[in-house]
Amino acid sequence: GESVGLHLPTLSVQEGDNSIINCAYSNSASDYFIWYKQESGKGPQFIIDIRSNMDKRQGQRVTVLLNKTVKHLSLQIAATQPGDSAVYFCAENHNNYGQNFVFGPGTRLSVLP
């Protein structure tokens, strides 16, 4: 289910280093996964997605890894920049949810100068 009652975990990373944000999902039948970035006071923005028939997908400076065996999803950000500071959410989607998405609790990424 949705982990909406948890306080956000925080990841602090030095500027220029790589960041890895992790997410555990709940439904082994979920077949579509999304990472969102949410800056303060704004709505979540789509970063990258992956379908369950893949285990890795790369975008610009971002890579998503999917491990279906342990129901784990990760987002890797290369050469982290100050503009990457935000809250990052994973979301899973499956027809069992009807038209819905189930969001993870989110991780706050802080980039240190």
Add this chain to the structure above:
Amino acid sequence: SQTIHQWPATLVQPVGSPLSLECTVEGTSNPNLYWYRQAAGRGLQLLFYSIGIDQISSEVPQNLSASRPQDRQFILSSKKLLLSDSGFYLCAWSVQPGGGTEAFFGQGTRLTVV
């Protein structure tokens, strides 16, 4: 291209007053529509979703209601606000049929009930 508009951006309302938040989508037809609430420093809680006009599903019992009078319009309402209704409200849409496409979010409404 598709766009989603949500307003107002911020709202301060007294306890017991009514609420109406509006969301409209442009550039697509028959979208799935969603209302989420986000408490400060927390995750996203799905409140309502809709797959068509006048077709609303509620995910959690609460003091709020939703309506979809037109295909691309989604309204979140309350007759009497509670302090606990304060939060950041997000409208979102996705393409039908459901599954396998991302949801696109509006910029949110920060509601403070005083």
